[in-house]
Amino acid sequence: MTLGFPDGFRWGTATAAYQIEGSTTADGRGPSIWDTFTVRSGLATGDPACDHYRRYREDVRLLSELGVPYYRFSVAWSRVMPDGRTVEPRGLAFYDRLVDTLLEHGITPMVTLYHWDLPEALQAEGGWPNRELADNFADYALTVHKALGDRVRQWTTINEPFCAAFIGYGNGDHAPGIQDEGAALVAGHNLLLAHGKAAQALRSDGGEQEVSIVLNFAPVLTDVDDAAHREAARKFDFLHNRFFLDPLLGRGYPPELLADLAHLGTLEPAIADGDLEIIAQPLDVLGVNYYAPARAMPLEDPEADSNCPLPGLRGMDVQPPRGELTSLGWEQRPECFTELLLWLQGHCDGLPLVIAENGAAFEDEVVEGRVHDKKRVQYFADHLAAVHAAIERGADVRGYMAWSLLDNFEWAMGYTQRFGLVHVDFETQERVLKDSALFYADVVARNGL
Numbered sequence: 001m002t003l004g005f006p007d008g009f010r011w012g013t014a015t016a017a018y019q020i021e022g023s024t025t026a027d028g029r030g031p032s033i034w035d036t037f038t039v040r041s042g043l044a045t046g047d048p049a050c051d052h053y054r055r056y057r058e059d060v061r062l063l064s065e066l067g068v069p070y071y072r073f074s075v076a077w078s079r080v081m082p083d084g085r086t087v088e089p090r091g092l093a094f095y096d097r098l099v100d101t102l103l104e105h106g107i108t109p110m111v112t113l114y115h116w117d118l119p120e121a122l123q124a125e126g127g128w129p130n131r132e133l134a135d136n137f138a139d140y141a142l143t144v145h146k147a148l149g150d151r152v153r154q155w156t157t158i159n160e161p162f163c164a165a166f167i168g169y170g171n172g173d174h175a176p177g178i179q180d181e182g183a184a185l186v187a188g189h190n191l192l193l194a195h196g197k198a199a200q201a202l203r204s205d206g207g208e209q210e211v212s213i214v215l216n217f218a219p220v221l222t223d224v225d226d227a228a229h230r231e232a233a234r235k236f237d238f239l240h241n242r243f244f245l246d247p248l249l250g251r252g253y254p255p256e257l258l259a260d261l262a263h264l265g266t267l268e269p270a271i272a273d274g275d276l277e278i279i280a281q282p283l284d285v286l287g288v289n290y291y292a293p294a295r296a297m298p299l300e301d302p303e304a305d306s307n308c309p310l311p312g313l314r315g316m317d318v319q320p321p322r323g324e325l326t327s328l329g330w331e332q333r334p335e336c337f338t339e340l341l342l343w344l345q346g347h348c349d350g351l352p353l354v355i356a357e358n359g360a361a362f363e364d365e366v367v368e369g370r371v372h373d374k375k376r377v378q379y380f381a382d383h384l385a386a387v388h389a390a391i392e393r394g395a396d397v398r399g400y401m402a403w404s405l406l407d408n409f410e411w412a413m414g415y416t417q418r419f420g421l422v423h424v425d426f427e428t429q430e431r432v433l434k435d436s437a438l439f440y441a442d443v444v445a446r447n448g449l
C-alpha cells in the first residue's frame with residue numbers, strides 16, 4: 001500500500017550553522033555564545049563539526065544525489081556580523097555561494113536566520129533579556145535579505161525560541177548557560193519581539209517571501225487521570241506549547257499562563273505597549289518541530305527538587321519516558337505527532353504547517369561502507385505515516401524536513417548523538433549514506449511511503 005502525499009509536498013532535509021559549519025574563526029567570523037559556552041564548560045565545541053564551511057559543495061552534491069528538493073539551513077549571525085552589527089562581506093559571501101550552489105543543483109534553499117548562535121558581543125550587552133536585541137536582529141535580517149532575497153523565497157526568523165530562552169537562560173544547559181528563570185521569560189518575550197520586527201524588515205524589502213517561525217512542540221501525557229495530574233499537564237502544556245504560539249497568533253499570552261508565572265514578576269513588566277501587535281505579524285506558514293511527547297506529574301511537596309526544566313513551574317515534575325526510546329532517551333510516539341498536527345490545525349485556524357524538523361538519534365556503526373540504521377528507518381516510516389494520517393484527517397501540512405542531513409554537533413551532547421541521514425566520521429570527515437538516506441530518497445521519489 002502506498003501512502004501518497006499531496007502534489008507539491010515539499011520534501012527536504014535540515015541543518016543548522018553551528019552544528020555543521022566548523023571554521024569558527026575563518027573569514028572574520030566573530031565568536032558566538034556557543035563558542036564561549038562550550039569552552040567555558042569544558043564541552044566539545046563546534047569546530048570542526050562537519051567542516052561544512054569548506055565542504056559545502058560536496059554536501060550539496062550529496063543532497064542532489066539523494067534527489068531531495070528542499071534544503072533548510074541557518075545563517076550564522078556572527079559570520080555575517082561578527083560584533084552583531086557590522087557586516088563582514090566574506091561571511092555573507094559564504095551564504096551567497098551556498099545558495100547559488102543549491103540552485104545550480106535544482107535545490108530550493110530555505111533560510112533560518114537564528115538557530116541559537118547569538119554573537120557573543122550581543123551577549124556582553126545582556127543577551128536576549130535585553131530588548132534592544134530585537135532591533136539588532138531586525139537589522140541583521142534585513143542585511144541577509146538584501147544579500148539573498150533575490151534567490152531565497154522561504155524565510156524563517158527563529159528556530160525554537162523555547163530552547164534559546166528557557167534552556168539558555170532558565171536551566172542553563174545551553175549557551176549562554178545562565179540560570180535565571182525570570183530572565184528566561186523576558187528572553188522568550190524578546191525573542192518573539194525580534195521575530196516580529198524581523199518579519200516586518202523582511203517584508204519591507206520587497207519581493208515575494210514566505211515568512212515563518214519554527215516552534216518545537218511536546219504534546220503532554222499523564223499516567224494518572226486525576227485533577228492534580230491534569231493541572232500539572234495544563235501548566236506544562238501552556239508553557240511549552242503556548243507561550244510562543246498564542247502571541248504569534250495575535251492572542252497574547254494566555255491569562256492562565258501569566259497567572260502561573262506571576263510569582264516571578266518579570267514577564268508582564270517586560271511587555272511594552274505595542275509589543276503584542278509587533279509579535280503578531282501575519283505568518284505564511286508555521287514551522288513545526290516534533291520529536292517526542294513529555295509526561296507531566298504533580299509534586300506532593302511543591303518546593304521539592306524537580307526534573308521539570310521549565311522556568312516558573314514549581315510543584316510539578318516530568319516522569320521518565322516509556323517504551324521505545326532513541327539514544328537521547330526520547331520516547332517514540334508517532335501517534336502524538338498526528339494528534340499534535342490536528343490540534344495545531346484547529347488552534348491556528350488553518351494556518352499551513354511545515355514540519356521543519358523530525359528525526360531521531362541512534363547509535364550507528366559503519367560496516368563495510370554501509371550503515372544499516374534500521375531503527376532510524378522505522379522511526380521515519382512511523383512518523384511519516386503519522387504526518388500522512390494527519391493530512392488525511394484534514395491537517396494542511398505542506399512539507400517535511402528530515403532532521404538532519406548530516407550527523408553533527410548536538411549542542412551540549414557534543415558529537416555523541418547521531419541524527420544524520422548521512423554518517424560523518426568526525427576524524428576523517430568521510431560521509432557515508434545510511435540506509436535511512438536511501439529510504440528517505442525513495443519516499444521523496446515516490447512522493448509517498
Ligand code: IFM
Nearest residue numbers: 016019160289357403410
Ligand atoms: O539538533 C537539534 C536542533 O538543533 C534543534 N531541534 C532539535 C534537534 C535535536 O535535538
